[in-house]
Amino acid sequence: MGKLTTAKSTLGQIPPGVWVLGFVSMLMDISSEMIHSLLPLFMVTALGASALAVGLVEGLAESTALIVKVFSGSLSDYLGKRKGLAIFGYAMGALTKPLFAIASTTGIVLTARLLDRVGKGIRGAPRDALVADIAPAHLRGAAFGLRQSIDTVGAFLGPLLAVGLMLLWANDFRAVFWVAVIPGLMAVALLWFGVREPQPRQDHKRTNPIHRRNLARLGAPYWRVVGVGAVFTLARFSEAFLVLRAQQAGIPVALVPLVMVAMNLVYAVSAYPFGKLSDRMSHTRLLALGLVVLIAADLVLAANDHWGVLLAGVALWGVHMGMTQGLLATMVADTAPADLRGTAYGFFNLVSGLAMLLASVLAGLLWDRLGASFTFYAGAAFCAVALVGLGWSASTAVPKR
Secondary structure (H helix, E strand, O other), rough: OOHHHHHHHHHHHHHHHHHHHHHHHHHHHHHHHHHHOOOOOOOHHHOOOOOHHHHHHHHHHHHHHHHHHHHHHHHHHOOOOOOHHHHHHHHHHHOOOHHHHHHHOOHHHHHHHHHHHHHHHHHHHHHHHHHHHHOHHHHHHHHHHHHHHHHHHHHHHHHHHHHEEEEEEEOOOOHHHHHOHHHHHHHHHHHHHHHOOOOOOOOOOOOOOOOHHHOOOHHHHHHHHHHHHHHHHHHHOOHHHHHHHHHHHHOOOOHHHHHHHHHHHHHHHHHHHHHHHOOOOOOHHHHHHHHHHHHHHHHHHHOOHHHHHHHHHHHHHHHHHHHHHHHHHHHHHHHOOOHHHHHHHHHHHHHHHHHHHHHHHHHHHOOOOHHHHHHHHHHHHHHHHHHHHHHHHHOOOOOOO
16 A cells, blocks of 8 residues: 555656656657558558568668757757757657658658658657656656656557558558548647746856767766667667568458557556666666566567467567666766756767667668578577676666766
8 A cells, every 4th residue: 555655646746747748749659650550561561662671761760860869959958948849840740641641662651751750859859858857856767757658558559540440441551541640730739738848047058069068068977878778779679570570470461560559558557667666776777677678578579470479579578668768768867967958868869879770770681681580589699798788887887866
């Protein structure tokens, strides 16, 4: 009873703005995942693309989003304001969705993905910095975990809606893509009317956040977090390959998005508890446990493509995401000056973006040439190397506070 009361008390202390930002993210995730959960299959079956092409599209798209965050995060620091940039980014994401519905070639899909992810890049760093600005320092891990949990509800509702509409409309990919526009526009409206941005500090001065003098204020603990984030991204390639693994299991096309539903359901349920745990536990130890879980996920997914084994691996993948994603965001906020948080998130995501591009392209090459099992075994091997590296640097790792 005491633990339950404490949990309710913690949730009650999290500011309303964090909750609203979570629901904004949820709506946009519904919109995005309705498309992304079907996109690998749409590319392979309707457009005749290879697994390498899927990896290239996914890697370029995600890395573009993360690279753009450098500039949007720095701009939000320069202005001392975050909300306007976040609104612009969410609006751009919503308005690019129709391009997927009219795509007739892989090139058009790539263009749509890049524009969509530019929107994500514009909004991502300012939104994360806004969460850090709103949340009290002693509840920062719980706040990021809560936002991630609500966000990820959209990541499993989106594929669920995609499944229902695919069954209803006889596998009409394009019709589902058109419907995805609606929750995207709802996210923009909720952010516009539902979030009040904190006033900039009175001593705020408009200086160039990426000037050498300011970058020097991002010290060694912050750059260690950047390095850790890059290693984690290299060890975990795009979730598009989970969808392709499901196709190999013989799951009907209309039901394949249920794989992402399962992964994101576990992610949503686990993100807040692990975020709250990170406020009390060694960050390095929790990251190491996250790598162990990802190794287990890769080994299970490599074992065979039976649907039961597939779901077990996907569930472990979701636990790993819940353990690590909010934690890394918290570590950036803990190690960066308040007036450079947008820039800090931007550079963190720039490095992670380059790692994502490399990981996804490599996974696509391995998949095409050596098969799915080898791809996941390679992922497990890289995780093991990353785990050894994390242990080796534990003596200089970022402290909890």
